Amino acid sequence: MAENYHTILTSAGIRPSVQRVAVYAYLREHQNHPTVETLFSALSPEYPTLSRTTIYNTLRLFEEKHLVQSIQIEDGKTRYDSDMSGHIHFKCIRCGTIFDNFIGEKLYDSYAHYDKLLPPGFSMTKVQTNLWGICADCAAASATA
Amino acid sequence: MAENYHTILTSAGIRPSVQRVAVYAYLREHQNHPTVETLFSALSPEYPTLSRTTIYNTLRLFEEKHLVQSIQIEDGKTRYDSDMSGHIHFKCIRCGTIFDNFIGEKLYDSYAHYDKLLPPGFSMTKVQTNLWGICADCAAASATA
DNA sequence: GTGTCTGCAAACGATTTGCAAATTA
C-alpha cells in the first residue's frame, strides 16, 4: 500500500521522500480534511523530526501537481483533501464537523457541469461547493436541551 | 440613498453609526467583494479615525444579522458581499480578479436547490460555490506572449 | 447618566521566508 503511494508520487513527478509519502498516505487513508496542525499532530509521533514547514511545502507541491486540493471552508485555516472530484462539503456551524461528499457526487459531476457553462475564453481548474448549517446531531441536542 | 442604508440597518436591529453606514454603503455600491484592508483603504480618507477593529466588528455584526455574507475564496483573508443570494464566484488564479455572479443565478437558485437535498435533521444557513481558473483576459495575454 | 460603540495597542494563530544542515541521485 505504502509502496503504491510511492509510485503515485513518482508518476506525478514528485520525489517520494519519507515525509511526503507519510503526508500523502495520511490524506488517502483519512476522510477528515486535515489542517496542517492535524497532520502535524498525527504524524509527529512516528516522525519526530517532521516540521510544520515541510508539511506546508509538501501540501503546496501536492496541490500544484494536482494530487490534493485545498478546501476553503474555515475562516482562518486551510484544509486538504486527496479526493480531487468536485464534491460538496457541509460544515456544521455549531460543532464544527465537516461532512464530506455531502449530497453525493452521484447527482452530477459538478466539475463537468460548470465547465460546460464557462463564458468564452475562461478555463477552470477547480470547483468547490460548500454548505454551512446545523447538522442532525446538533439539531437533536438543542431540541432536547 | 445613504438615508436608505440607515433605514436598512435600523430594520435589521443595528444602530446606524456613521462607521456602520459607511461600511454598508461601500458594500452595496461596489461589486468587488472587499477585504477588510480594501474597506479600510477606501474609507480612511473620508473617515480618518476609522479603525480596522471597527470594520471587523461591523462586518461580524452584519453577518450575524444576515446583511452581508463572508466569502471563503482566498487563502488567507475573508471577503464580504452584500449580495445575499446563493450565487457563484470565479477567481482567476493568474490575476486574482474575482468575478461575481458568474454563470448567473438565472440557472437556478442554488440555495433552494441544495436545501431540498439535505439529509433529515440537517438545516442550512449558507451555500457557496466557487470556481477557480484562468479568465479570458489572462488567457488572451498568455496566448500573445 | 448608563449602556453601547469606537479605536488604539498588544496578543494571537496560520503561514511564509531565510538559511544552514541533512539527504539523495
Next chain:
DNA sequence: TAATTTGCAAATCGTTTGCAGACAC
C-alpha cells in the same frame, strides 16, 4: 559532489482581544 529537501527560528499578515475614552439615547 551537486542539486534537492528538510526543519529551525524569525518574520509576516490577517484577525481577535482588552480596555479606556467617546458617543448616543
